[in-house]
Amino acid sequence: MVNTFVAYVIALNKMIPLDWRLTLVCLGPFPVILMLSRIIVRALFHQTKVVQTQLSTLSSRVQENLSGVAVVRAYVMQAREEAKFSELNDAFVGANIKLITLRGALQATMTLLAGIGTLGVLFVGANRVIDGTLTLGQFVEFNGYVVALAFPTIGLGWVFSVWNRGIAAFDRVFEVLNAPVDIADLEDAQPLPKPDGPRGHIALRNVDFSYVPDTPTLRNINMDIPAGSKVAIVGKTGSGKTTVARLMCRLWDPDRGTVEIDGVPFTKLSLRETRSEIGVVPQDPFLFSMSIGDNVRFGLDALEDDPSLRRAVPTTSLFSDAVVSQETRIDEALEIAGMAGELSSFSAGLETLVGERGVTLSGGQKQRVTIARALVMDPRILILDDALASVDTQTETAILDHLDRIMSGRTSVIITHRFNALARVDKIFVMDEGQVVEVGTHDELLRAGGIYAELCERQKLQEELEA
Amino acid sequence: MSGDRRSKMGSSFTDQPISDATELSIVRRLWAYLRPYKGMFLASLLLLPLITTVDLLQPYLLQVAIDQYLIPKNLDGFGWLVAGFAGCVLLQAALQFAQVWVMQTAGQRALRDLRQDAFEHVQSLSVSFFQRQPLGRLMARLTTDIESLQEALASGMVTMIGDLITLSAIVVILLVKDWRFALASFVIVPFLLAVTAVIRHFMRKAFREVRAKIARLYSHLQESVTGMPVIQLYVRERVSAEEYRGINADYRDANFMAIRFDALLYAVVETVGSVTVGVIIWYGSGAVMRDVVTLGVLVAFIEYMQKFFIPIRDLAQKYNFLQSALVASERVFELLDEDERLPETTTPNHCPPSRCTSCSKDVSFVLAG
Numbered sequence: 001m002v003n004t005f006v007a008y009v010i011a012l013n014k015m016i017p018l019d020w021r022l023t024l025v026c027l028g029p030f031p032v033i034l035m036l037s038r039i040i041v042r043a044l045f046h047q048t049k050v051v052q053t054q055l056s057t058l059s060s061r062v063q064e065n066l067s068g069v070a071v072v073r074a075y076v077m078q079a080r081e082e083a084k085f086s087e088l089n090d091a092f093v094g095a096n097i098k099l100i101t102l103r104g105a106l107q108a109t110m111t112l113l114a115g116i117g118t119l120g121v122l123f124v125g126a127n128r129v130i131d132g133t134l135t136l137g138q139f140v141e142f143n144g145y146v147v148a149l150a151f152p153t154i155g156l157g158w159v160f161s162v163w164n165r166g167i168a169a170f171d172r173v174f175e176v177l178n179a180p181v182d183i184a185d186l187e188d189a190q191p192l193p194k195p196d197g198p199r200g201h202i203a204l205r206n207v208d209f210s211y212v213p214d215t216p217t218l219r220n221i222n223m224d225i226p227a228g229s230k231v232a233i234v235g236k237t238g239s240g241k242t243t244v245a246r247l248m249c250r251l252w253d254p255d256r257g258t259v260e261i262d263g264v265p266f267t268k269l270s271l272r273e274t275r276s277e278i279g280v281v282p283q284d285p286f287l288f289s290m291s292i293g294d295n296v297r298f299g300l301d302a303l304e305d306d307p308s309l310r311r312a313v314p315t316t317s318l319f320s321d322a323v324v325s326q327e328t329r330i331d332e333a334l335e336i337a338g339m340a341g342e343l344s345s346f347s348a349g350l351e352t353l354v355g356e357r358g359v360t361l362s363g364g365q366k367q368r369v370t371i372a373r374a375l376v377m378d379p380r381i382l383i384l385d386d387a388l389a390s391v392d393t394q395t396e397t398a399i400l401d402h403l404d405r406i407m408s409g410r411t412s413v414i415i416t417h418r419f420n421a422l423a424r425v426d427k428i429f430v431m432d433e434g435q436v437v438e439v440g441t442h443d444e445l446l447r448a449g450g451i452y453a454e455l456c457e458r459q460k461l462q463e464e465l466e467a
Numbered sequence: 468m469s470g471d472r473r474s475k476m477g478s479s480f481t482d483q484p485i486s487d488a489t490e491l492s493i494v495r496r497l498w499a500y501l502r503p504y505k506g507m508f509l510a511s512l513l514l515l516p517l518i519t520t521v522d523l524l525q526p527y528l529l530q531v532a533i534d535q536y537l538i539p540k541n542l543d544g545f546g547w548l549v550a551g552f553a554g555c556v557l558l559q560a561a562l563q564f565a566q567v568w569v570m571q572t573a574g575q576r577a578l579r580d581l582r583q584d585a586f587e588h589v590q591s592l593s594v595s596f597f598q599r600q601p602l603g604r605l606m607a608r609l610t611t612d613i614e615s616l617q618e619a620l621a622s623g624m625v626t627m628i629g630d631l632i633t634l635s636a637i638v639v640i641l642l643v644k645d646w647r648f649a650l651a652s653f654v655i656v657p658f659l660l661a662v663t664a665v666i667r668h669f670m671r672k673a674f675r676e677v678r679a680k681i682a683r684l685y686s687h688l689q690e691s692v693t694g695m696p697v698i699q700l701y702v703r704e705r706v707s708a709e710e711y712r713g714i715n716a717d718y719r720d721a722n723f724m725a726i727r728f729d730a731l732l733y734a735v736v737e738t739v740g741s742v743t744v745g746v747i748i749w750y751g752s753g754a755v756m757r758d759v760v761t762l763g764v765l766v767a768f769i770e771y772m773q774k775f776f777i778p779i780r781d782l783a784q785k786y787n788f789l790q791s792a793l794v795a796s797e798r799v800f801e802l803l804d805e806d807e808r809l810p811e812t813t814t815p816n817h818c819p820p821s822r823c824t825s826c827s828k829d830v831s832f833v834l835a836g
Binding site for chain 2: 055058059062063065066067069070072073078081082085086089090092093096097100101103104105107108109111112114115116118119122123126127129130136139140143144147249251272273275276278280282286288289298299301302305306308309373377
């Protein structure tokens with residue numbers, strides 16, 4: 001741009017004294033053509049956006065297909081997927097061809113621009129040479145200037161075009177940058193209180209929540225989970241158990257009511273500090289494509305490297321108060337999670353690489369690695385969201401035995417639809433259609449003969465049938 | 468694991484080295500996709516020499532204008548010449564438009580077929596293939612790699628042929644016009660070719676580096692986005708951001724390197740261009756004085772030489788696009804050659820309509836380890 005400006009200043013300085021009318025004739029078309037190119041460029045801008053949108057639709061289609069590849073196979077939906085892809089593919093190509101047409105028009109305009117200046121020099125300049133107002137040398141010189149200016153001007157047109165492409169992309173980047181952060185610390189966020197004695201009291205008070213407006217997922221939930229207790233949340237699929245877990249670690253905020261941790265509403269607590277004290281083992285055991293050891297120490301990196309987290313790196317053994325190395329703690333966590341035995345059968349041990357999304361491990365193995373990942377963090381609250389669904393009942397019992405030992409003085413929340421483990425917990429919340437319908441111990445609930453008793457009975461029957 | 472060792476997201480991502488398939492074999496496979504549209508391709512290729520002709524006619528007309536009309540100061544029939552010049556400009560614009568449009572439309576359609584083929588091929592691969600392949604890499608094959616082919620196409624990679632025609636035409640025209648003068652003008656060209664060859668070598672390296680870095684960037688990004696809830700729950704946002712900062716910086720540095728060579732090339736060509744025009748004027752003005760060369764020829768020479776350097780500069784760039792297009796298509800073809808499917812019998816038994824039970828006999832299965 002600056003280059004072009006300088007070129008113009010210098011050239012005009014020479015051209016105008018030579019013959020200002022000729023200058024006007026030769027350079028007159030330049031702005032007109034530039035205006036024309038502006039119009040094309042604007043259309044280009046629009047079309048580029050269309051193409052980019054089409055491309056991202058196409059990409060997300062591919063992504064969806066690839067991540068759901070097992071489902072696509074199982075339901076023999078390949079042909080339908082291919083047809084759908086073909087449709088998007090055609091639309092994308094159509095949009096691209098439109099874009100090409102515009103680009104071609106822009107290029108043609110630029111070619112016109114390059115030729116038209118010289119044409120002006122020829123047409124008008126020749127007459128001047130004949131009538132003697134312009135020498136032949138000046139005529140040549142003039143043509144030199146016009147040619148010299150044509151290229152930077154064409155460049156200017158391209159700059160417009162590239163600039164617009166950039167702006168179109170920038171717009172989209174800004175959509176991300178401007179997306180509101182809806183879960184953030186208040187300005188006067190409090191540190192998590194450190195009560196003496198057991199820690200990890202959780203209370204949900206009159207909580208309403210919906211993912212989609214007007215379709216409530218949770219209605220008026222009240223739960224009181226004393227520090228150091230072990231509770232379970234049970235209920236049918238879709239009853240809202242996982243949503244409760246998500247509110248407990250503030251992945252979402254409730255629409256109404258409060259979630260309190262150790263007596264303070266979560267929204268008033270420092271978000272990251274509090275989260276670092278909550279170990280969540282999610283339903284979907286997501287692992288990163290790194291070694292098993294790296295996956296287990298995933299959260300420790302943050303405690304070690306992030307000065308904004310005022311939490312010391314835990315150094316004591318998971319089984320006792322003895323100070324041990326991080327390696328030992330990782331081994332312990334894997335042992336508690338019931339993964340140590342299988343790990344030793346992998347030739348690379350802790351260094352075994354987990355393929356993307358942990359695909360080389362079985363579902364149960366993945367779940368146990370994610371449990372170990374939560375345990376090394378020494379959380380004051382441990383939430384197992386159906387985290388034992390893929391392990392067999394014996395392993396489940398063994399893991400829960402271990403957890404009993406190390407979670408004393410802390411709180412555990414076990415979300416499950418299996419009833420074997422429930423005799424050992426202090427309190428059970430039974431959920432149905434987004435509400436807590438029953439609360440009590442295993443025995444109390446069985447005696448009450450409500451939904452819990454019925455679900456229990458049904459599961460027992462099913463197990464007998466399968467056996 | 469020592470305390471200073473950090474786990475790195477996406478660290479297991481390595482791009483496979485490119486196999487040693489020859490460029491020719493890649494081009495041959497690409498041609499298979501172009502074949503259905505060969506009529507369009509041929510038409511657009513035939514337009515290239517036409518465009519060169521009308522482009523290179525313009526300096527010639529200027530020369531005629533000077534030598535036959537302006538110097539004798541006689542404008543009889545000069546209108547025809549101006550009209551001819553105007554015709555050349557218009558025709559050049561129109562032909563260029565037609566050429567680009569036809570070529571790119573054909574190219575787009577060929578790429579659509581390739582994209583569809585790749586997608587359908589992937590649908591036929593067995594689930595175990597997907598267990599070994601990171602999703603990010605597969606995504607790249609099906610989208611960004613085909614995209615970079617498209618970019619190469621859009622950059623006018625194919626017009627390289629046109630550029631080559633233009634270059635050789637200019638050389639021939641100048642030699643025919645005045646071989647001594649032409650040789651004087653070209654004296655610096657071998658030097659230019661040598662320098663561009665050297666720069667191009669480094670540029671190719673730099674671009675390969677850029678590609679490697681962006682693959683790493685993408686894989687980190689992909690994992691971060693899919694695993695975002697886990698990152699947030701383990702308060703690893705800042706650590707991950709820090710990691711990303713490093714990867715991002717590497718990518719930027721790789722780009723800086725590539726841009727540096729790009730700028731260097733541009734500067735060299737520009738300088739050589741100016742020097743050449745200087746040589747032409749120095750040699751030419753003497754020749755004009757001695758009446759060996761007409762003024763018109765001198766002006767035409769300057770114009771031709773200016774037209775000469777633009778394709779030279781662009782050739783280097785287009786060559787780079789060609790390179791990355793080849794790398795990209797090679798990767799896509801590798802995916803197309805992937806042949807891991809569950810064996811299917813050619814004489815399938817049909818599943819009986821009712822009581823369809825499947826029982827496994829003596830099945831053993833190893834998932835990992």
